[in-house]
Amino acid sequence: MDVMTLSLVALVLLVVWLAWRVARLGGQLKQMAEAPPASLQLLQREVQAMRSGVDERLREHLQHTHELSQRIGQLQKATQNVEQLGEGLAELQKILQPPQLRGAFGERLLEDLLADTLPRERYCVQYTYPTSGVRVDAAIFVGERRLLPIDSKFPLDNFRRYLDLRSSGSPDADVALRAFARDVRRHVDDVSAKYLSPDDGALDVVFMYIPSESVFHEVALCRLDEESASLAEYALRRRVVPVSPNMLHAYLAVVRMGLRGFQLQESARDILGALTHLQADVEELRSRLDTAVRQARHSLANLGDVDGALLRVEQRLESLGGAETPEPERVEP
Numbered sequence: 001m002d003v004m005t006l007s008l009v010a011l012v013l014l015v016v017w018l019a020w021r022v023a024r025l026g027g028q029l030k031q032m033a034e035a036p037p038a039s040l041q042l043l044q045r046e047v048q049a050m051r052s053g054v055d056e057r058l059r060e061h062l063q064h065t066h067e068l069s070q071r072i073g074q075l076q077k078a079t080q081n082v083e084q085l086g087e088g089l090a091e092l093q094k095i096l097q098p099p100q101l102r103g104a105f106g107e108r109l110l111e112d113l114l115a116d117t118l119p120r121e122r123y124c125v126q127y128t129y130p131t132s133g134v135r136v137d138a139a140i141f142v143g144e145r146r147l148l149p150i151d152s153k154f155p156l157d158n159f160r161r162y163l164d165l166r167s168s169g170s171p172d173a174d175v176a177l178r179a180f181a182r183d184v185r186r187h188v189d190d191v192s193a194k195y196l197s198p199d200d201g202a203l204d205v206v207f208m209y210i211p212s213e214s215v216f217h218e219v220a221l222c223r224l225d226e227e228s229a230s231l232a233e234y235a236l237r238r239r240v241v242p243v244s245p246n247m248l249h250a251y252l253a254v255v256r257m258g259l260r261g262f263q264l265q266e267s268a269r270d271i272l273g274a275l276t277h278l279q280a281d282v283e284e285l286r287s288r289l290d291t292a293v294r295q296a297r298h299s300l301a302n303l304g305d306v307d308g309a310l311l312r313v314e315q316r317l318e319s320l321g322g323a324e325t326p327e328p329e330r331v332e333p
Contacts, residue, residue, distance in 0.1 A: 106152040106211040107137050113245065114138060117252040122259055129200035136195050140255060142203070148255070149195040150207040150248075155183040159215055181222050184231050192238040207251070208235065208242045216244035 107125070114123045118140065127139035127147070140148040162176035187208065195206045210216040219242050220232045228234075235242050243251060 106154045106209065109211045109245065110138055110150065110152050110209050110248075113248060113252070114140075117249065118256060118259070129197055129202070131199045132197055134194050134197070134200075137209070139202075140252075142255065142258065145201045146203060147201050148203050148205070148207065150209055151191050151195060152209045152211065153187045153191070154211060154215075155180065155187060155219075156212070156215065158183055159218060162218075177218075177222065180218065181231055184219055184222070185234060188231075188235045188238055188240050188242075191240050196239060205239050205241060207248065208240050209248055210242055210244055213244050213246065216242060216247070 111125050114125070121141075123138060123140045125138050126135055127149075128135045136149045137152045138150040140150065142148050158176055158180040162173055162180055165173035165176050191206055191208050195202060196204065198204070210219060219235075220230065222231050223229070229237075232242055
């Protein structure tokens with residue numbers, strides 16, 4: 001029985017109770033018909049007060065019924081949304097059932113995460129190594145001819161089987177968990193063998209992106225057996241770093257800060273080169289200025305010599321102009 005039905009039943013019971021009270025009051029009024037006027041007035045006041053109380057209760061009940069109706073409508077709408085969400089999840093599960101489509105889904109999530117974090121020129125999706133020709137899901141360019149490869153893996157089949165068996169309490173859950181661990185190890189070996197390529201400029205580490213926090217949690221803690229290392233330790237020994245969406249976002253934030261450091265370093269290198277060229281220009285200008293000064297000093301010395309020679313000529317001219325000219329001797333016939 002839902003809330004609306006209960007409200008209607010309560011309303012019917014209230015109406016029945018009111019009818020009974022009215023009938024009882026009718027009997028009392030009939031009995032008091034011959035009563036004194038004062039008693040009749042008192043009874044009328046009591047009836048009026050009772051009617052007011054009943055009206056107030058009816059209004060409150062109707063208000064509560066209206067509120068319940070609104071809440072029921074909201075619950076029905078929320079239930080429809082949940083049902084639609086469940087249908088969407090079921091549809092998504094069907095879409096992700098084939099391994100190829102599931103891998104494409106993980107690659108799409110990886111591309112969106114890179115686009116939200118890094119500049120477009122600093123990463124490339126479906127990057128092909130120039131030497132080996134191997135294609136990786138994504139590559140982050142962290143320096144001059146250096147890159148960080150990222151490969152997306154979605155080992156879901158045996159993991160889902162393990163969850164189903166564990167929820168049902170089946171003893172085969174451990175078998176499914178070991179199968180899941182073997183799947184992850186195969187992925188780690190494949191990633192390590194294909195993408196750790198120094199000849200192609202790849203760093204000595206590769207990220208294995210797992211686009212599911214629950215799957216990543218099992219990868220971080222799961223062991224193939226009690227004596228072996230965890231899957232995370234196994235991956236790190238092969239220079240493969242498993243990352244979930246949250247972890248990759250944190251790593252990319254660090255990479256972004258490092259890229260800013262590279263940009264500052266490149267800018268500082270450009271500034272240093274410009275200063276070096278400027279220093280060479282200043283040295284050349286200094287050399288030309290020194291040459292001009294030497295030439296000016298030499299010219300000044302020559303001007304001093306010319307001035308001295310001119311002064312001596314003037315003095316000789318003055319001395320010659322002040323001397324008496326001798327008369328010529330007469331020759332007698």
